[in-house]
Amino acid sequence: MRDVAVVGIGMDKWGELWEKDLRDLYVEAALLAIDDAGVDHVDSMYVGCMTSGLFNAQEHLGSIMADYLGMNPIPATRIESACASGGIAVRMGFMEVAGGFSDIVLAGGVEKMTDISGDGATFALATACDQEWEAYNGVTFPGLYAMMARAHMHKYGTTREQLAMVAVKNHANGYHNPNAQYRMKITVKDVINSVKVAEPLNILDCSPITDGAAAVILTTVENARKLGKPIVRIIGSGQATSTIALHSRSDLAGMDATRFAAEKAYKMAGKTPKDIDLAEVHDCFTIAELIVMEELGFVEKGKSGPAVEAGETAIGGRIPINTSGGLKSKGHPVGATGVAQVVALVEQFRCEKGECQVEGAKVGLAQNMGGSGGSCVVTILEAE
Amino acid sequence: MSFESVTPPRYARYIPQRYRLEAGYCKECDRYYFPPRKVCACGCSEMEIRKLPDEGELLTWTIIHTPGSQFQDQRPFALGIVELAPGARITTQIADTPFEDIKIGMRLKVEFRKIQSVGEGGVLAYGYKVVSV
Amino acid sequence: MTDVGIVGYGASIPRRRIKVEEIAKVWGADAESYKKGLMLTEKSVPASDQDTISLSVEASKRALKRAGIDPVRIGSVYIGSESHPYAVKPSGTTVAEAIGAVPECHCADFEFACKAGTEGMFVAYSEVKAGTVEYSLAIGADTSQGAPGDALEYSAAAGAAAFIFGRDRLCAIVTHTYSYMTDTPDFWRREYQHYPQHGGRYTGEPAYFKHVLGAGRGILKLAGLTADKIDWFIAHQPNGKFPLRAGKELGFPKAKLDPGWLVPTLGNTYSGASPIGLTATLDIAKPGQRILMVSYGSGAGSDAFIFEVTERINEIRDLAERTRYQLEHHPIYLDYGNYAKHRGKILRST
Numbered sequence: 001m002r003d004v005a006v007v008g009i010g011m012d013k014w015g016e017l018w019e020k021d022l023r024d025l026y027v028e029a030a031l032l033a034i035d036d037a038g039v040d041h042v043d044s045m046y047v048g049c050m051t052s053g054l055f056n057a058q059e060h061l062g063s064i065m066a067d068y069l070g071m072n073p074i075p076a077t078r079i080e081s082a083c084a085s086g087g088i089a090v091r092m093g094f095m096e097v098a099g100g101f102s103d104i105v106l107a108g109g110v111e112k113m114t115d116i117s118g119d120g121a122t123f124a125l126a127t128a129c130d131q132e133w134e135a136y137n138g139v140t141f142p143g144l145y146a147m148m149a150r151a152h153m154h155k156y157g158t159t160r161e162q163l164a165m166v167a168v169k170n171h172a173n174g175y176h177n178p179n180a181q182y183r184m185k186i187t188v189k190d191v192i193n194s195v196k197v198a199e200p201l202n203i204l205d206c207s208p209i210t211d212g213a214a215a216v217i218l219t220t221v222e223n224a225r226k227l228g229k230p231i232v233r234i235i236g237s238g239q240a241t242s243t244i245a246l247h248s249r250s251d252l253a254g255m256d257a258t259r260f261a262a263e264k265a266y267k268m269a270g271k272t273p274k275d276i277d278l279a280e281v282h283d284c285f286t287i288a289e290l291i292v293m294e295e296l297g298f299v300e301k302g303k304s305g306p307a308v309e310a311g312e313t314a315i316g317g318r319i320p321i322n323t324s325g326g327l328k329s330k331g332h333p334v335g336a337t338g339v340a341q342v343v344a345l346v347e348q349f350r351c352e353k354g355e356c357q358v359e360g361a362k363v364g365l366a367q368n369m370g371g372s373g374g375s376c377v378v379t380i381l382e383a384e
Numbered sequence: 385m386s387f388e389s390v391t392p393p394r395y396a397r398y399i400p401q402r403y404r405l406e407a408g409y410c411k412e413c414d415r416y417y418f419p420p421r422k423v424c425a426c427g428c429s430e431m432e433i434r435k436l437p438d439e440g441e442l443l444t445w446t447i448i449h450t451p452g453s454q455f456q457d458q459r460p461f462a463l464g465i466v467e468l469a470p471g472a473r474i475t476t477q478i479a480d481t482p483f484e485d486i487k488i489g490m491r492l493k494v495e496f497r498k499i500q501s502v503g504e505g506g507v508l509a510y511g512y513k514v515v516s517v
Numbered sequence: 518m519t520d521v522g523i524v525g526y527g528a529s530i531p532r533r534r535i536k537v538e539e540i541a542k543v544w545g546a547d548a549e550s551y552k553k554g555l556m557l558t559e560k561s562v563p564a565s566d567q568d569t570i571s572l573s574v575e576a577s578k579r580a581l582k583r584a585g586i587d588p589v590r591i592g593s594v595y596i597g598s599e600s601h602p603y604a605v606k607p608s609g610t611t612v613a614e615a616i617g618a619v620p621e622c623h624c625a626d627f628e629f630a631c632k633a634g635t636e637g638m639f640v641a642y643s644e645v646k647a648g649t650v651e652y653s654l655a656i657g658a659d660t661s662q663g664a665p666g667d668a669l670e671y672s673a674a675a676g677a678a679a680f681i682f683g684r685d686r687l688c689a690i691v692t693h694t695y696s697y698m699t700d701t702p703d704f705w706r707r708e709y710q711h712y713p714q715h716g717g718r719y720t721g722e723p724a725y726f727k728h729v730l731g732a733g734r735g736i737l738k739l740a741g742l743t744a745d746k747i748d749w750f751i752a753h754q755p756n757g758k759f760p761l762r763a764g765k766e767l768g769f770p771k772a773k774l775d776p777g778w779l780v781p782t783l784g785n786t787y788s789g790a791s792p793i794g795l796t797a798t799l800d801i802a803k804p805g806q807r808i809l810m811v812s813y814g815s816g817a818g819s820d821a822f823i824f825e826v827t828e829r830i831n832e833i834r835d836l837a838e839r840t841r842y843q844l845e846h847h848p849i850y851l852d853y854g855n856y857a858k859h860r861g862k863i864l865r866s867t
Binding site (some may be wrong): 142 | 389390394398440443444445446447448449450451452453455458459461462463464466473474475476477488499500509511512513
Binding site for chain 3 (some may be wrong): 392399403404457458477478479482495496497498499510513515516
């Protein structure tokens with residue numbers, strides 16, 4: 001297996017981008033990444049996207065994106081795993097380079113969510129849960145996470161305020177991110193008093209609907225040196241599934257797919273949770289960040305609430321999480337999120353983060369999951 | 385684009401489950417699957433069809449304020465995960481039960497209710513909800 | 518000739534309610550005069566997820582619990598209602614699936630204003646008597662509506678009653694049946710109309726009383742019985758007053774009506790009315806007692822049944838929730854706004 005480096009990153013502003021369509025978004029991010037990497041060609045590409053079929057009535061994204069990047073006839077593969085599409089696209093690109101199939105791979109993710117009505121978006125997103133046994137009976141995504149929150153609060157005494165603190169922290173970080181969709185600071189009170197969505201979650205506990213894309217260029221470490229780029233290796237990658245329906249999981253206050261994916265990634269990387277300097281995790285809802293922190297081994301089960309309250313996951317804390325602003329502040333164009341997490345870690349290693357700099361960061365972890373936790377991919381990066 | 389949340393074949397295929405709570409039971413590991421599966425996680429592919437009990441315990445719940453369009457008129461409504469048998473849990477609305485009475489651990493019983501209708505003239509989709517005992 | 522009768526029975530009454538005062542205040546009406554005139558204080562309201570089909574399923578499940586038979590042995594399912602959810606597609610197929618009576622089962626929906634349920638009971642009883650089916654399920658259920666501001670709005674309520682007829686395991690034997698019917702246009706609803714129309718005071722003497730008394734007298738004559746030989750009397754109950762008056766005219770003191778006289782707090786459940794009254798009566802009747810039930814359906818006609826209760830009633834009545842228990846427990850009171858929303862009375866633009 002060859003050593004793989006992330007040699008180029010590309011990401012532009014995220015938000016409600018009325019002027020840009022699905023193709024524009026991916027192409028622009030890809031071009032930024034290619035430019036950043038300084039490569040003159042790409043051997044293969046991946047497009048992570050949850051459901052362009054429902055959002056944009058368009059499938060067959062591999063062909064389109066290769067076409068619009070002027071890259072026909074290279075192979076191009078659409079990756080779908082709900083909200084983990086982007087992270088798995090990166091993993092597939094990593095495996096393709098590591099396995100010797102290609103030397104330079106473009107792995108990008110995109111979602112264009114605002115071309116249809118709010119109702120349509122809700123319907124599209126609901127396809128990530130169990131259509132017949134969850135969505136049919138009226139549950140929504142916030143509803144599923146709200147039930148996890150309630151189970152976590154019941155089991156461990158996590159408080160409503162601790163949930164809100166995750167959103168507050170991520171907004172405080174996103175405030176400094178020029179690409180973030182929502183760059184405003186919020187307070188715990190703001191969160192708790194915001195519009196009710198699914199109790200105990202309010203609108204400020206939930207990641208937004210966003211248009212956006214992100215891309216990375218992966219190549220061998222050898223190549224990266226030739227290109228004269230700072231070396232950021234992918235040292236660990238793990239992927240796992242859990243049941244599609246929340247109700248089928250034995251622990252309603254846990255996310256076992258994350259735990260399994262992380263175990264594999266740590267093992268491959270030869271690292272433990274203590275070795276991680278910073279992490280980008282999938283805070284689709286505030287409770288998700290709390291549960292994921294535990295499953296990644298950063299805190300003991302049930303202790304995530306107090307840890308956030310004590311500032312352990314803020315910049316300057318023991319394990320800074322979501323210094324980019326996370327999904328909450330940055331936005332969540334579903335298929336792009338997992339790729340953007342890798343972009344954020346690389347920016348940290350390059351000391352491009354300014355106010356949100358984590359001093360001396362060398363090892364970063366990206367955790368990206370789909371639906372209510374039915375799939376997960378964990379990627380560990382190390383800067384030389 | 386129009387979104388058909390429920391189509392006749394998808395709806396009717398699972399009538400034994402939606403109406404009669406028919407689950408699959410694996411004798412090898414004494415667990416239920418709802419809906420029934422072709423294969424158990426233990427590898428056994430000979431499952432018995434058994435009807436689930438119509439009463440169970442509430443494991444967690446929420447109150448939904450922003451549902452999909454076909455449920456708009458019912459908001460806010462309570463919804464939870466109820467365990468009817470080992471391995472067989474349902475995600476279901478908690479009907480006709482004041483929110484302040486809902487607690488994790490409470491017993492709830494299954495009732496046959498109309499779940500959604502596909503637009504003004506479309507199929508009526510029935511299924512299970514739970515109510516306080 | 519073996520006896521034919523009721524093997525299992527059950528009712529289903531929604532938990533939601535609305536009081537007469539709530540309705541009266543919106544229309545600027547005098548609540549007290551309605552309460553006095555109708556002898557009714559509140560009525561049941563179906564939630565937006567309850568309809569004739571769902572209430573029929575719940576009532577049938579209770580009937581099955583009491584009957585203690587395997588549902589596949591039910592050979593026919595008949596639901597009588599004025600508010601079938603579909604104009605074309607029988608309510609009975611969904612109920613038959615829900616209880617597991619499919620696929621070897623006859624089914625048709627019945628319609629005859631408020632006596633559709635008892636007409637179904639008559640046919641179910643007759644099939645068992647003729648020997649063409651082993652068990653037959655008949656249901657009277659409604660979630661009917663009164664036009665906003667109309668007198669009927671105070672009483673139009675929702676509920677269902679189900680009866681499994683058979684030859685064995687009887688809790689009540691059908692000893693006599695009778696029907697009295699004429700073409701009397703007292704209350705009707707044309708196709709595509711949302712609410713019914715009625716003939717005001719014409720719905721009294723020439724309609725309800727003519728047919729209820731006609732059927733009552735007719736069946737007593739057929740059976741060679743006098744009123745004192747009947748222990749309990751249930752009549753169709755569009756309001757509290759009508760059945761009491763009918764009972765009086767037939768020679769039944771109020772005490773004989775009380776167990777089945779639910780309308781004061783239930784409202785008029787249309788095709789469910791006298792059948793639900795029958796379930797409440799069976800809940801308390803003793804072996805050997807006689808029950809007379811007379812329904813009424815506008816258009817118009819009345820079905821009459823005389824039942825003789827057996828020993829088995831004591832074994833089965835508490836195998837499912839009693840009717841009065843459902844009426845009295847878990848009430849959820851609505852204001853007019855929520856009531857109107859649930860009942861689809863609010864004009865929507867889409």
